[in-house]
Amino acid sequence: MIELKNIRKDYGQGKQVTTALSGLDLSINKGEIFGVIGHSGAGKSTLIRLINLLERPTSGEVYVDGINMTKLNKSQLQAQRRKIGMIFQHFNLLSSATVYENIAFPLRLVKTDNKKVDQKVKELLELVGLTNHSNKYPSQLSGGQKQRVGIARALASDPQVLLCDEATSALDPQTTNSILKLLLDINQKYNLTIVLITHEMHVISTICDRVAVIHQGGIVEEGPVAEVFLKPQHPVTQEFILRETEVSDLMEEAIQASHLEHSQTVKITFLGSKTYDSILSQTVRQTGVDFAILQGTISTIKQMPYGQLMVRLEGHPEQILRTVESLTLQGLEVEVLHHGS
Numbered sequence: 001m002i003e004l005k006n007i008r009k010d011y012g013q014g015k016q017v018t019t020a021l022s023g024l025d026l027s028i029n030k031g032e033i034f035g036v037i038g039h040s041g042a043g044k045s046t047l048i049r050l051i052n053l054l055e056r057p058t059s060g061e062v063y064v065d066g067i068n069m070t071k072l073n074k075s076q077l078q079a080q081r082r083k084i085g086m087i088f089q090h091f092n093l094l095s096s097a098t099v100y101e102n103i104a105f106p107l108r109l110v111k112t113d114n115k116k117v118d119q120k121v122k123e124l125l126e127l128v129g130l131t132n133h134s135n136k137y138p139s140q141l142s143g144g145q146k147q148r149v150g151i152a153r154a155l156a157s158d159p160q161v162l163l164c165d166e167a168t169s170a171l172d173p174q175t176t177n178s179i180l181k182l183l184l185d186i187n188q189k190y191n192l193t194i195v196l197i198t199h200e201m202h203v204i205s206t207i208c209d210r211v212a213v214i215h216q217g218g219i220v221e222e223g224p225v226a227e228v229f230l231k232p233q234h235p236v237t238q239e240f241i242l243r244e245t246e247v248s249d250l251m252e253e254a255i256q257a258s259h260l261e262h263s264q265t266v267k268i269t270f271l272g273s274k275t276y277d278s279i280l281s282q283t284v285r286q287t288g289v290d291f292a293i294l295q296g297t298i299s300t301i302k303q304m305p306y307g308q309l310m311v312r313l314e315g316h317p318e319q320i321l322r323t324v325e326s327l328t329l330q331g332l333e334v335e336v337l338h339h340g341s
């Protein structure tokens with residue numbers, strides 16, 4: 001659906017050049033929710049604005065739905081942009097227009113007749129849950145309601161792609177979750193491709209199918225969210241995930257402090273329905289080892305449950321080995337963090 005090929009983006013000229021993106025390749029499938037995460041200045045805004053050519057690449061190509069955006073003339077680009085909706089961190093609503101007129105705005109621009117406008121706006125008001133607010137002005141709305149107007153306006157032209165530029169960064173956690181749920185519902189209802197940029201791993205793990213981690217203008221890690229989240233490879237990804245799961249450096253201290261003879265500290269990852277099974281207790285009963293839980297998390301990645309337990313297994317080395325093998329055979333992921341002597 002979206003392809004960025006060997007993209008370079010420089011801002012400024014001569015000695016003042018800042019390279020925001022260098023040699024970036026990215027491919028996003030139709031109907032997926034794709035997240036891009038990175039620190040401030042990593043190049044996220046530049047990347048998302050390249051997709052609808054709000055920023056032109058210095059070199060490289062941008063394809064949306066098979067069309068090379070960089071080769072279009074002005075009117076062709078306008079037509080292609082109607083397939084790409086966008087929402088913003090600070091909503092960018094027209095303050096002097098009502099909710100109704102904000103949503104109608106893209107349709108008025110292309111001179112849609114009033115009856116069709118009315119039908120579409122009412123449908124969208126219902127979709128975003130603002131039917132009773134249509135005559136209000138943006139200043140009379142909460143942040144979450146403003147973003148709902150932004151979403152409805154972005155959907156007015158029946159786009160195939162929705163770009164979300166830090167769409168929940170100005171919202172509190174509860175409102176963030178309600179907006180994320182709305183985006184997920186829209187994605188499922190219309191098979192809309194959603195691209196979002198964020199600096200919060202929580203946003204990624206709540207709704208995204210795949211994620212790319214961007215750092216200093218390049219993608220350093222990319223893949224299905226569960227894979228990247230549970231087995232982060234790059235230090236920047238690891239840092240985002242540690243922040244999210246609130247596992248601190250104290251963890252390392254706990255592992256060292258709890259170090260015992262004839263023990264091994266392991267991290268066990270449970271995915272999907274296995275998260276709630278009693279696999280660990282059944283296994284240790286059979287192999288005869290004891291265990292102590294050092295840390296544990298149960299959460300979800302896009303509505304799929306997962307659990308991670310840090311445990312110290314205690315027993316004869318052979319018993320511990322059998323325990324690890326048995327857990328692995330039962331489909332759990334076991335990573336040895338520390339061998340006891």
Ligand SMILES: Nc1ncnc2c1ncn2[C@@H]1O[C@H](COP(=O)(O)OP(=O)(O)OP(=O)(O)O)[C@@H](O)[C@H]1O
Nearest residue numbers: 011012018020038039040041042043044045046047
């Ligand atoms: N219009 C511009 N002129 C000059 N430099 C720019 C411009 N826009 C962005 N940059 C620079 O390009 C780099 C990438 O910026 P970008 O805004 O894409 O990052 P970001 O990851 O979105 O950061 P943030 O989360 O802070 O918005 C930064 O070094 C930034 O200073």
